[in-house]
Amino acid sequence: MFTTDLLRQLDKIAGQYEQKQAALLPVLHAIQEKEGLISPESEQDVSRYLGIPVVHVHEAVSFYHLFHQTKKGKCHFSVCQTTSCALLGGEDIIEHLKTRLGIKSGETTPDGKFSLSVVECLGACELAPMMQYNKEYRGFLNKKKIDELIDKNK
């Protein structure tokens, strides 16, 4: 069940669309913002709220990497592995993160502090090699910049 607060926020979002169903993505974003993930319970709630069969809510959640079905760490590295970034050392960055954090792509450290995702082009090739760090873009990466981020948040 949505809290009254969240519900008020969702009503506002859904009100902007001619058809309620069209609000699926912004509604999911709002929920993830509050709860850090989209749980099966939330999928059911959204299904009832927007009148979309739950299986199709799950389709959207599983399609977009932006939606998390498990809780992510406080620091979430989404590192680009596509051409421009790869050519400029993206792969080394990914390897370095894997070794430092001891996790693979899609995983979270046991202390819940760090998560790693390997993603496709984020449309910021001019910053290559780059990543999305929580909600910000960080470019021209090197191992030192990564180490600083990790150490600061340990």
Added chain:
Amino acid sequence: MPNLTIDGQKIEVPAGTTIIQAAEKLGIEIPRYCYHPALPVAGNCRICMVEVEKQPKLQIACYTPVAAGMVVKTTSPKVLEARKNVLEFLLVNHPLDCPVCDQAGECKLQDYYMEHGQYDSRLASVKVKKEKKAFSIGPTVMLDQERCILCTRCVRFTDTITKTSEFGVFDRGDHSQLDVYPGKELDNKYSGNVVDICPVGALTDKDFRFKCRVWYLDHTKSVCPGCSMGCNIDIDWDKSRPHTEKKERVMRLKPRHNPDVNNYWICDSGRYNYHFIDENRILSPQYLDKIVEWGEAMERVAETIQSTKAERIGVLASAQLTNEDLFVIRKLFKDTLKAHVDFRVPEKPGDSDDFLIKADKNPNTAGAASILGAQADAQTIVQKAKQGELDLLYVFGHDLVKLFGKETVAQIAKKTKLFVFQGSNINDTCGYAHLNLPSSVYAEKDGTFTNCQQRVQRIRPAFFPLGESKGDWEIVSFVAGQLGAPLSYKGPQDVFDDIVKTVAGFAGMSYEKIGDQGMILKK
């Protein structure tokens, strides 16, 4: 109405017709996976691409509406190349093990690849393996994700036909996989249909998978006897497999397209209701505890009839019988002997919905009503028999024990001179009847049923009656012969022609005219 040309042939079709539909009218079958005439168009598989003159790119035939003067080519080199490429793409992650796939022989991937295949693989990379191999997704269906080509027919079926929305496509790109919602099952009254519409071996039927290779099957057009809807079906039976105690002749039932009745669908209870055809059958006439010849059995019935009066004969006909069976019953028992005849026993209504499933579980209630009419009443006939007011009670198929209770049936056996049960399968009533007569099941019969829309529809015999069983019309004619009042019908068609002459609603009908779509009874 736009005029267009497809592969050099001219055709005029109503505006809004798609190229794939127009081609079909000319007898040109454009390959398709995601397109299904009874589902919304998805346009995702791209196998149906055709060349349209003056258009730079190939168009998908399932989605592109025709336009005046359009010139379409369905087999140009460009089109064939495109099909080849689509197939190559579909097979990137599909296993190449048709010999161990249950769908082989009726798989569209296999069929189209035979026609348009690439043959020499250009793939060096390893296939992306889906998470789960063949696994159960509900009481009736198995899913093999690697074989799925993501056409979404099944998704659209559960969204738009059953409105139960069990299926979805999860994840993305070549990790996309079809599944039911986590923790849920495909469990609705029409679930088996997804197996029929899946163009490949991804969805298979638990009841059928690996039971028989499809090329051993013969198909007989028939009508489901499961309720008064009378859905059109094909009986798929194994030509090479004679009936033995363990082996069934019928392998599966499939819906047969009839836009006026069931469209492409049947319900699960109709689909899986065929085991009775080969199991638990009455195989020979039996008097008390002794197997007897047909001649002797018929003699006993005739004797009893001859030694009694019309008001001491009761007949419980059945709406499970064909119009032809019922007409012969009427001829002998009602018209000639003037006995008490009814078919309406007090059955509890079964489940129903607003789609196909009807509460009346008899396939021919409308036919029985039009042929026998209502005059006597089954309840009264049973009461009479119980109180010793009948010498002969002749029951067609009904399980009186279930309907009226053991006590009543035991009384009937005691109070009547002859208690006849004529039916295809053994039930509790057989133990009380003095004489048991084996009749054939619908799959062994030629004839017609009239459904709840008053539509008269043909059933056809798939194979010979089991054991010594005979058609109900034939047995009753046999009795008539013994009585010296022969009904000299040559077969069900002959009986039907007499129905047409005698029963007003059937006027103008014939087996030819009924054809595969049926004909509505006149008021």
